[in-house]
Amino acid sequence: MENEKILRQIASAECGNxxxxxxxHTFDGGIIVRSFLPEAKAAWIVYSKKNGPSSYAxxxxxxxxxxxxxxxxxxxxxKTKKDISSFRYKIRLMTVWDEMRESYDPYCFQPxxxxxxxxxxxxxxxxxxxxxxxxxxxxxxxISGVRFAVWAxxxxxxxxxxxxxxxxxxxxxxxxLSSSGIWELFIPALGQGCVYKFEIKSRxxxxxxxxADPYAFHFEVRPKSAAVVYNINCYEWGxxxxxxxxxxxxxxxSPLSVYEVHxxxxxxxxxxxxxxxxxxxxxxNLIPYVKKLGFTHIELLPVSEHPFDGSWGYQTVxxxxxxxxxxxxxxxxxxxxxxxxxxxxxxxxxxxxxxPKDGHGLAFFDGTHLxxxxxxxxxxxxxWGTLIFNYGRNEVRSFLISNALFWVQKxxxxxxxxxxxxxxxxxxYSKGSGEWIQNKYGGNENIEAVQFLKTFNExxxxxxxxxxxxxxxxxxxxxxxRPTYIGGLGFSLKWNMGWMHDTLGYFSKDPLFRxxxxxxxxxxxxxxxxxNFVLPFxxxxxxxxxxxxxxxxxxxxxxxxxNLRALYGYMYGHPGKKLxxxxxxxxxxxxxxxxxxxxxxxxxxxxxxxxxxxxQDLNNLYRSEPAMHQVDFDWHGFQWIDFxxxxxxxxxxxxxxxxxxxxLVFVYNLTPVPRYNYSIGVPHAGYYRELLNSDSSVYxxxxxxxxxxxxxxxxxxxxxxxxxxRITLPPLSCLVFKP
Numbered sequence: 130m131e132n133e134k135i136l137r138q139i140a141s142a143e144c145g146n147x148x149x150x151x152x153x154h155t156f157d158g159g160i161i162v163r164s165f166l167p168e169a170k171a172a173w174i175v176y177s178k179k180n181g182p183s184s185y186a187x188x189x190x191x192x193x194x195x196x197x198x199x200x201x202x203x204x205x206x207x208k209t210k211k212d213i214s215s216f217r218y219k220i221r222l223m224t225v226w227d228e229m230r231e232s233y234d235p236y237c238f239q240p241x242x243x244x245x246x247x248x249x250x251x252x253x254x255x256x257x258x259x260x261x262x263x264x265x266x267x268x269x270x271x272i273s274g275v276r277f278a279v280w281a282x283x284x285x286x287x288x289x290x291x292x293x294x295x296x297x298x299x300x301x302x303x304x305x306l307s308s309s310g311i312w313e314l315f316i317p318a319l320g321q322g323c324v325y326k327f328e329i330k331s332r333x334x335x336x337x338x339x340x341a342d343p344y345a346f347h348f349e350v351r352p353k354s355a356a357v358v359y360n361i362n363c364y365e366w367g368x369x370x371x372x373x374x375x376x377x378x379x380x381x382x383s384p385l386s387v388y389e390v391h392x393x394x395x396x397x398x399x400x401x402x403x404x405x406x407x408x409x410x411x412x413x414n415l416i417p418y419v420k421k422l423g424f425t426h427i428e429l430l431p432v433s434e435h436p437f438d439g440s441w442g443y444q445t446v447x448x449x450x451x452x453x454x455x456x457x458x459x460x461x462x463x464x465x466x467x468x469x470x471x472x473x474x475x476x477x478x479x480x481x482x483x484x485p486k487d488g489h490g491l492a493f494f495d496g497t498h499l500x501x502x503x504x505x506x507x508x509x510x511x512x513w514g515t516l517i518f519n520y521g522r523n524e525v526r527s528f529l530i531s532n533a534l535f536w537v538q539k540x541x542x543x544x545x546x547x548x549x550x551x552x553x554x555x556x557x558y559s560k561g562s563g564e565w566i567q568n569k570y571g572g573n574e575n576i577e578a579v580q581f582l583k584t585f586n587e588x589x590x591x592x593x594x595x596x597x598x599x600x601x602x603x604x605x606x607x608x609x610x611r612p613t614y615i616g617g618l619g620f621s622l623k624w625n626m627g628w629m630h631d632t633l634g635y636f637s638k639d640p641l642f643r644x645x646x647x648x649x650x651x652x653x654x655x656x657x658x659x660x661n662f663v664l665p666f667x668x669x670x671x672x673x674x675x676x677x678x679x680x681x682x683x684x685x686x687x688x689x690x691x692n693l694r695a696l697y698g699y700m701y702g703h704p705g706k707k708l709x710x711x712x713x714x715x716x717x718x719x720x721x722x723x724x725x726x727x728x729x730x731x732x733x734x735x736x737x738x739x740x741x742x743x744x745q746d747l748n749n750l751y752r753s754e755p756a757m758h759q760v761d762f763d764w765h766g767f768q769w770i771d772f773x774x775x776x777x778x779x780x781x782x783x784x785x786x787x788x789x790x791x792x793l794v795f796v797y798n799l800t801p802v803p804r805y806n807y808s809i810g811v812p813h814a815g816y817y818r819e820l821l822n823s824d825s826s827v828y829x830x831x832x833x834x835x836x837x838x839x840x841x842x843x844x845x846x847x848x849x850x851x852x853x854x855r856i857t858l859p860p861l862s863c864l865v866f867k868p
Contacts, residue, residue, distance in 0.1 A: 132150055135149055135150040136150060136200065136202055137200075139151070139165050139202075139299065139302065140165070140167075140200040140201065140202075140299065141299075142286065142288065142298040142299045142302070142328075142330070143285075143286060143330070144286060144302050145284070145285050145286045145287075145302075145305060146304065146305065147236065147302040147303075147304065148236055148304045150163055151163050151164065151165060151236040152213075152234060152236030152237050153213040153216050153218075153236075153237055154213065155213055156206070158208055159206060159207050159208040159209050159210075160206070160207045160209055160211060160213055160216065161204060161205070161206045161207075162174055162194070162204060162205050162207065162218070162234070162237075163202060163203070163204040164194070164202070164203050164204070164220050164234060164236070165200075165201055165202055165299065165300070166201050166202075166203055166220070166222050167200070167201030167297075167299065167300075168201070168222075168224050168225060168226075169201065169203065169222035169223060169224055169225070170223055170224070170225050171193070171196075171222065171223040172193070172194040172196070172203040172220060172221065172222040172223075173191050173192060173193050173194060173220075173221040173222070174191070174192050174194055174205050174207075174218050174219070174220060174221075175189060175190070175191050175218060175219040175220070175221050175231065176189075176190055176216070176217070176218035176219070177189060177190065178190065191221070192205055192207070193205075194220075203220075213237075214239055215270070216237060217233060217237060217270055217272065218233070218234060218237060219231050219232060219233050219234070220232065220233075220234050232317055232318045233272055233274070233317035233318065234317075235274075235301060235314055235315060235316045235317060238269055238315045238317075240304065240306055240313055241267075241269065241276055241313070241315065242261050242278060242306060242311060242313055244307070246261050247306055247307065247309035247311055248309075249527075250262075250280070250309065250311065250523075250524060250527055251309055251310070251523060251524065252523055253522075253523025253524060253525075253526040253527050254523075254527070255527045255531065256527065256530050256531050256534055256588055256592075257531060257534065257538075258344070258527045258528065258531040259344050259449055259531050259532070259535050261278060262278045262279060262280060262311070262343070262344045263277075263278065263279075263342055263343075263344025263345055263346065263449065264276070264277050264323075264325065264342060264344075264345065264346075264356065264358045266320055266321065266358065266360045267315075269315060272317050273317070273318070273320065274315055274316050274317035274318055274319050274320075275315070275316055275319040275320065275323065275358050276313065276314070276315045276316075277289045277303065277313065277314050277315075277316065277325070277327075277342075278311060278312065278313040278314075279303075279311070279312050279327050279342065279343070279344075280309075280310055280311050280312075280343075280499075280524055281310060281312055281327070281329050281494065281495035281499070282309075282310025282495065282499070283310075283331055283332050283333060283495045283496060283497040283499070284305075284312065284329045284330065284331055284332065284495045284496070285330045285331060285332045285335065286302055286329075286330040287302070287303045287305075287312040287327055287328070287329050287330075288300070288301055288302045288303065288327070288328045289301040289303060289314055289316065289325055289327060290325065290326055290327070290328050290339065291323055291324050291325030291326065291355070292323065292324045292325075293316075293319055293323055293325075298328040301314060301316060302314075310524075319358065320358065321358055321359060321360055322357060322358060322359075323357070323358040324349060324355045324356070324357055324358075325342070325355060325356055325357075325358065326339045326340060326341055326342070326354075326355050326356065326489070327339070327340050327341075327342060328340075329494070329495050329496065330496075331495055331496020331497065332496065333496040333497055334496070336493075336496035338488065338493070338494075338496070339489065340489055340490075340494060341354055341355060341356050341446060341447065341489045341490065342356040343448065343449075343491060343494075343500075343528065344448075344449050345357070345434075345447055345449060345450050346359045346361050346449055346450055346458055347359035347450050347453060347457060347458055348434045348446075348447050348450050348452075348453050349453065350453045350454065351435075351436050351437075351438075351453075351454070352436065354436060354446075354487075354489040355489075356447075356450075357453075359457070359458055361458050361459075361462075361539055363459065364458075364459045364462040364463070364466075366462070366466055366541065367466055367470060368465075368466050368469035368470055368541060371469035371470070371472075372469070372541060375474070375543060375595040375596070376593075376594045376595040377595065378595050380595070380597055380621065381621075381661060381761065381762060382758070382759045382760070382761075382787070383425075383758060384425050384751055384752040384757070384758040385425055385426065385663075385706035385707065385758070386423065386424045386425045386426070386706070386707045386708075386709075386748050386751055386752070387424065387425070387426045387427070387428045387476065387663070387706070387707060387708040387709070388419050388422070388424040388426070388427050388428070388709060388711065388714070389427075389428045389430070389665075389667055389668060389708055389709065389710045389711060390415065390427055390428065390429055390430070390711050391429075391430045391441060391442075391668065391711065391721075391723060392405075392406075392408075392411060392429060392430070392432065392455060393405055393438065393454060393455075393723060394721070394722065394723045394724065394725060394726055394727070395411070395415060395711050395726065395727060396411075396414060396415070396726045396727065396729065397725065397726035398410075399726070403725075403726070405454055405455055406455065407455050407456045407460060408451075408455045408456040408460035408461045408463060408464040409456065409460055409463055409464070411455065411464055412463060412464045412467040412468075415427070416464075416467055416468055416471050416473060417471075419473055420471050420472065420473055421745065422714060422741070422744055422745050422748055423744075423745055423747075423748025423749045423751075423752060424473070424748060425473070425474060425752070426473065426474035426475065426476050426543065426544070427468060427473055427474070427475055427476070428476040428477070428478065428544075428546060428708065429475065429476070429477045429478065430442050430443075430478050430668065431443055431445055431477065431478045431479070431480055431548075432451045432452055432461065432477055433445045433447055433448050433449075433450060433451065433452065433479075433480075434446055434447025434450040434451070434452045434453065435447075435452065435485075436485070436487055437485070438723060438724070439723065440485070441668070441723055442478065442480075443478070443480055443548060444480075444483075444484070444485035444487075444513075444515060445480050445484060445485075446484070446485065446487055446489065446490040446491070448528075448529075448532045449532060449535055451540070461540065462540060462541075465540055465541050465542065466541070469541065474543040474544065475541075475542055475543050475544075476542070476543060476544035476545070476546055476597065476599065477536060477542050477544075477545060477546070478545075478546050478548055479532075479533060479536070479545040479546065479547055479548065480548045480549070481518060481529045481532075481533075481547065481553070481581075481585075482517070482518075482547075482548060482549040482550070482552050482553045483510050483513060483515035483516060483517055483518070483549065483552070484500070484501075484515060484516055484518070485514070485515050485516075486514065486515065486516060491516075492516055498519075500516075500518060500519065500522075500525055500528070501516040501517060501518065501519055502516075502517060502519050504566065506560075506564060506565050506566050507519075507556070507565075507566055510552065510558075510559070511559070511560075512559050517552075517553075519577075520553075520575070520577040520578045520580070520581040521577035526581055526584070529581070529585070530581075530584065530585050530588055530589075533545055533585055533588075533589055534588070534589065534592065534593075537589070537592075537593050537596050538593075542596075543595075543596060543597065544596060544597030544598065544599060544621075545589075545596075545597070545598050545599070546599040546600075546601060546624075547582075547598065547599065547600050547601065547620070548601055549601060550582070550600045550601055550602040550609070551601075551602050551603045551604050551606070553575060553578040553581075553582065554574065554575055554578060554579060554582075554602070554604070554606055555573050555574065555575065555604070556568060556573050556574065556575050557573045579618070582618050582619070582620075583613045583618055583619050585598075585619075586598050586613065586618065586619030586620055587613055587619055590619065590621075597621040597622060598619070598620045598621050598622075599620065599621060599622045599623070599624065599663060600618070600620040600622070600623045600624065601624045601626075602623055602624065602626075603624075603626040606618075607659075608660075609623045609660055610622055610623045610660045610661040610662075611660075620661075621661065622660075622661045622662065622663050622706060623660045623661060623662055623663065624662070624663050624665045624667075624708075625653070625660070625662035625663060625664055625665070625705060626665075627653065627656070628653040628657075628662070628664055628703070628705070629664065629665055629666065629667075629670065631649040631650070631652060631653060632649070632650065632653075632696070632699070632700070633666075633670065633681065634646075634649055635647075635649040635650050636681070636682065636692060636695075636696045636799075637681045637682070637683065638683065639683045639684075640683065640684070640688075640692075640778065640799060640800040640801055640861070641800075643778045643799055643800065644775045644776055644777075644778050645775075647772070647775035647778065647780075650699070650772075650780060651772045651780075653703070654767070654769075657703075657704050657705070657767070658704070658762055658763055658764060660762075661761070661762045662704070662705040662706070662761075662762070663705060663706045663707070663708055664700050664703060664705040664706065664707055664708065665708040666678060666700070666708065666709050666710060666713060667708060667710050668710045668721060670710070671710060671712070671713065671717075671720055671721045672720055672721050673720075674720075675720070676720060677712070677713070677716075677717050677718055677719060677720055677721070678693060678696075678713040678716070678717075679693055679713075679716040679717070679718060679740075680718060680720075682696075684801065686736065687736075687829075688801055688861060690716060690736045690739070690740055690829055691801075691823070691824070691830065691860065691861035691862065692861050693716065693740065694740065694743050694823040694824075694828060694830070694861075694862075694863065695797060695798075695799060695823055695861050695862055695863045697709075697743070697744065697747060697863075698747065698795075698797065698821070698823050698862075698863025698865075699780075699797055699863065701747050701750075701751050701757065702757070702782070702784060702793075702795040702797075702863070702865070704760075704761045704762070704766060704767050704784070705761055706758075706761060707751070709744075711727060712727045712728070714740070714741060714744045715731060715732055715737045715738070715740055715741040715744075716731065716736065716737045716740045717731065718731065735829050736829045738829075739827065739828040739829030739830070740828065740829070742827055742828055743823060743825075743827075743828040746821065746828075747821065750820060750821055750865065754786075754793060754820075754867075755786035755787065755788075755791055756784040756785055756786040756791055756792050756793045757784055757793065759786045759787050760784075760785060760786065760787060765785060765789070766784060766785050766786075767782060767783070767784060767785070768782060768783040768785070769781075769782050769783075770782050770783060770794070770796075770809050770810050770811075770848060770850070771809060771810070771848050777798075777800065777802075777804065778798070778799040778800045779796070779797065779798050779799070779804065779807065779858065780796070780797045780799065781794065781795065781796045781797070781809045782794075782795055783795070783812065790813075792812070792867075792868065793820070793865055793866065793867050794809070794811060794817065794854075794865070794866040794867070794868075795863070795864070795865055796809060796856065796858065796863075796864045796865075796866070797862070797863050797864075798858035798859065798860060798861065798862050798864075799861065800860065800861070801860040801861055802860055803833060803857070803858065803859055803860050804857070804858040805857050805858075806855045806856075806857075807855065807856055807857070807858050808842075808845075808847055808853050808854070808855050808856075809847065809848070809853060809854060809856070810846070810847035810848040810849065810850025810852070810853050811841055811850055811852050811853060811854050811868065812850055812851070812852070812868075813841070813852065813868050814841050814843055814851075814852045815840070815841055815868050816838055816839070816840050816841075816868070817838055817839055817840070817841065817854050817866040817867065817868050818837065818838040818866060818867050818868075819834060819835050819837055819838045819839075819864060819865070819866055820865045820866065820867050821863065821864065821865040822834045822835075822859070822862065822863075822864055822865075823859075823862050823863040823864070824859035824860070824861075824862045830859065830862070831859060831860070833857060833859035833860075833862075834857060834859060834864075835856050835857055835864075838866065839854045839855065839856055839866075840854070841853060841854050842854065842855065854866070
């Protein structure tokens with residue numbers, strides 16, 4: 130009677146333990162084998178007297194199975210002393226369409242995920258969980274196939290459905306592994322390219338959903354949403370030298386100039402329907418461009434799979450899959466590999482702060498709030514229409530930390546820029562009174578998220594020295610980029626959102642009124658060394674009515690470009706690493722549109738070409754001069770010359786390398802008025818060579834300058850310095866001198 134109940138459950142896709150009845154089972158005198166084959170009108174078992182698939186040709190035994198009832202069950206009793214744990218056999222069947230099929234029985238294989246793996250996953254310390262969960266091409270006893278595994282602790286039944294079984298949830302129900310909440314099934318004969326999902330029937334009101342694999346390595350191209358079996362271990366990397374050098378590099382004392390890119394809109398194939406470029410086409414076009422401009426790194430807006438183009442990748446569904454919009458996983462590996470071979474690092478935006486509500490994604494995964502909090506006051510970002518991860522849940526932490534390591538280990542990524550950190554740190558982020566829940570101490574800090582971020586940084590830095598973690602954190606949370614052992618969050622770097630806001634606010638003003646706002650430029654030096662800062666002009670500053678970088682600048686066309694050159698010169702002179710969003714380097718006029726390529730036609734215009742030349746020279750100067758990058762996070766690398774001349778809107782300072790006599794002098798004239806014989810203090814006597822002048826005609830400037838350099842005036846003190854130089858300041862300019 131119990132067997133009949135289980136058989137009925139299998140036939141109606143209700144069974145949570147198919148191995149209890151399907152596959153081989155012992156009975157007095159032998160083995161009984163049962164199979165559920167609803168598409169068969171006849172079936173045979175094919176096995177060998179010996180073990181192993183290679184023995185079939187020598188001693189193949191074929192016996193017809195008995196059909197029991199009309200539901201599609203077949204069984205046979207074999208008089209044999211074989212051990213059922215190693216008994217391998219095939220099922221040969223004749224379908225109702227008179228097609229002959231044959232494959233190994235998935236229900237004759239034992240579990241391959243160990244008890245120890247299950248323990249680590251449930252404990253939240255399995256940091257390579259992607260090696261166990263998801264779909265993996267593998268061999269068992271010489272038999273190839275795909276092992277599927279998924280965490281769904283509140284499921285009543287989980288089935289693998291796909292193009293190989295007609296999306297029939299009755300055909301491949303999975304086994305539950307003890308109390309771990311993990312379900313597993315090895316399906317022989319499947320391989321690369323199989324399309325699949327998990328159908329989950331919940332214990333909660335028998336809720337049924339078809340879910341994409343959270344650990345899938347590849348997906349169908351949107352709007353399709355199924356996972357695709359893919360072996361990500363076949364690509365042959367050629368970047369060993371880069372990876373080795375990365376681990377030895379102190380990025381805090383090295384040049385770090387980042388070109389931020391949205392792959393779908395950097396450039397389109399204009400002669401082919403404006404389609405996306407593939408990863409390999411991007412490698413051919415984007416990498417030489419970035420290398421020529423002198424940027425050290427590319428930062429990619431999220432490349433993990435996402436269904437909605439308009440989210441720019443920030444509403445991720447496939448955390449372990451580079452988006453199929455641009456190609457397959459091997460193609461993305463090729464892109465990263467080519468970056469490294471050309472001396473360009475790759476940073477990716479990573480989104481552990483929230484995930485979308487798409488039906489095939491993580492939301493309400495097993496009919497319960499598995500990855501997210503159940504209470505919407507804890508579990509929902511209403512501004513974005515997304516859900517918040519439950520960082521207090523062990524398996525969720527394993528999922529996310531494993532994911533961070535995955536991108537470094539499998540795709541050789543050089544850094545993770547963590548999106549929306551502020552939303553993780555504060556329980557009341559963008560919430561009004563009564564819309565959030567205090568922590569156990571009565572505060573608004575998300576204690577579980579804080580601990581998660583610390584653990585994430587500790588594990589990543591310990592396992593992969595030289596890999597950067599960068600926080601987009603917009604508040605005054607202390608010590609974001611300080612080590613965890615002194616109370617910090619452990620990030621390598623933090624975006625300086627305050628500097629970005631103040632600086633853009635200043636440069637957007639009419640120069641006539643800048644003298645009243647000079648504090649906007651100098652204020653950042655009051656806190657410049659409290660964190661390891663990146664100075665960002667990111668994608669967020671050129672969308673949603675904020676206008677492009679060039680269009681923010683006041684004045685006529687000439688003044689706009691001069692202003693922007695001065696702004697970039699100020700950015701590169703100011704302590705901190707650098708980040709610039711694509712299109713801003715040549716003065717794109719339009720706001721960024723994710724549905725279109727950049728306005729490359731503008732490079733036929735002299736002002737835009739001049740700005741591009743300027744950025745190339747600015748990057749080359751930044752990389753070649755230690756004073757511009759060696760001491761970014763300490764007062765020893767910076768000294769004011771004069772920040773008090775607000776009446777003329779002139780600003781000057783010194784940047785120093787670790788060797789204090791290795792220095793550069795930066796001077797900015799931020800009005801359209803040229804200034805002659807302008808005197809500033811300098812630390813040493815001698816000749817000061819003009820290394821950079823943003824007003825050069827090469828940059829579409831007025832070509833006003835200092836004939837290559839000036840000599841200091843002896844015994845003339847100025848602003849506390851023992852010597853001074855008299856220089857010509859072009860309008861709206863940045864000048865850089867080196868003694």
